[in-house]
Amino acid sequence: MYTRVETSVAVQQLANGLHDSGRDRPWVVVSSPFGTAVPEIGIDQLSSQIGDVARVFLIETGELTRQLGDLLPAQFQVYGSAGRSYPVGDAFAELSRSRLRFTHGDAQHATDQLVTDALAHAHQAGLFALAPASVITVDGTVKGFMLGGSRALVELDSGGMATVWQELTYPPVPLDWSLKPGQRVQGALDASTHRLNVENKPPTTAAISKRYPHGSITLALVQKVSAQRAVLALHPHLQLTITRADISANPLDKVDALLSEGDVVAARVIHLPSGALHLCLSDVDDDETVLPSLCAVRNGPPWLQENRPLLPLVEENEDASAVVELVGTPSPASTVVAAGVESAAAGHVALATAGPTADRLHPRPAPGPGRV
Incomplete structure (x- = not known):
């Protein structure tokens, strides 16, 4: 409707x-x-x-x-x-x-x-945290990906198929960071749309402490950076803030010059006396063992890999793609102007949008920096 x-x-x-x-x-x-x-x-x-x-x-x-x-x-x-x-x-x-x-x-x-x-x-x-009457809990198996990786097809144990949407599964993380073919999943199925929500609650501090002993090293995603701070994620919904001192001993260094949003970095997990967790990057050596990252979805692959950053989504230039809005009956002169603008915009967009549709819609991983 x-x-x-x-x-x-x-x-x-x-x-x-x-x-x-x-x-x-x-x-x-x-x-x-x-x-x-x-x-x-x-x-x-x-x-x-x-x-x-x-x-x-x-x-x-x-x-x-x-x-x-x-x-x-x-x-x-x-x-x-x-x-x-x-x-x-x-x-x-x-x-x-x-x-x-x-x-x-x-x-x-x-x-x-x-x-x-x-x-x-x-x-x-x-809105997807709310459970309407049409939502039921189901189990199934991931069969593969479609639409450029933006959808995952799941065969339900009860019969029929469902789709997992990238926009609803830890956006903007690509689906294949959380799911893999053959993976067993459980989630909330909206029977009216066949959308399957497989997001999990982030692990507790106690669970992470057990998974990563004090001083161990694992991978984290850089989500935000500023001159003096950075926000790192051990899980898409679990962020920890670090400062310049956790990255470099040089007081003149700037965090946003050392890290970029989307970087995947090796970080040492510190268990503080308070029971909280902290991350440190400054003392990580290249030859140290890196424990696999957490799974974003149960039974899934580790959601982070070294040398696989999360690239930012490149949007089309909205101003350059402007369309002339005509009100009333256009005059011959205005028609010529509009045609010229549309022709120029079309040429610009042809360059900006080359490639598969899914690559324009969804950020994809590519080679990049791993450890700091």
Whole structure:
């Protein structure tokens, strides 16, 4: 199900909802091309794949999108056959969280991007932690990956198939860091969508202390860096903060010059007298034994490997891909200008989006630094 926005009153209601910080789920707004009410983006696909965790709206490009743009902060409008997912909370706090997805001649790609955006927003809002009546606990076996590794196909013991979505399984970690063919899994199945959630709670401090004795070495993912601190993850949902002194004895060194987000590093596990855990990188030698990292999903592979960093997702340049929004009947001159802009944008996008769709949607591992 989706909602058509066809009047000025409906536009005002849509804008009010987007501004509402108490909204309980993401809202996805899709616009049609100029001159037609029929969208290029797969509105029915959006409704079926995200309708349980997001509201979907369709608005015609023209006077209605102009009115909506006037009611939203600059650059957060929707028009010209594009779509946008607005997260819960302050939907306008950061433009990079709510990207405008243009079709650029590939409506399926834009639809897939919106599905990814909306599911990520729903995951961040904790909607998948809620258990509706349609969710049941099931067991199954991972059969393989599809859609460029963004989906894992699971054969259920009870019969039938289910899919694990990368957007819902420790994003932005690639699925094949957590799952492997033949792996036995247990998770929460939404029977209406056949989505299977296999995320596990992070291990307790006691469990990690038992797994990694005091002074042992394992791998950690660098999640955040600043001049004096870094946040390292032993598990996708278990972070520890370290300082410059834990990395280098040189007081002039800067953490963000020594580490980069996405690096996989060898770290010494320290058991503090308080019972808490700490990590240290400064005294790790290259010839020391590195214990395997934790498994993000039960029975899965160690989620981290040396020399396999998590590369950042490279997004298309939204400004360079702008589409001219025409309101009313275009003049011959404006048509020529629009055609020129679209032609230039098409040439730019052809270079920016070369390669498989999944490689544009999901960060992939590649060779890089291992130990510090």
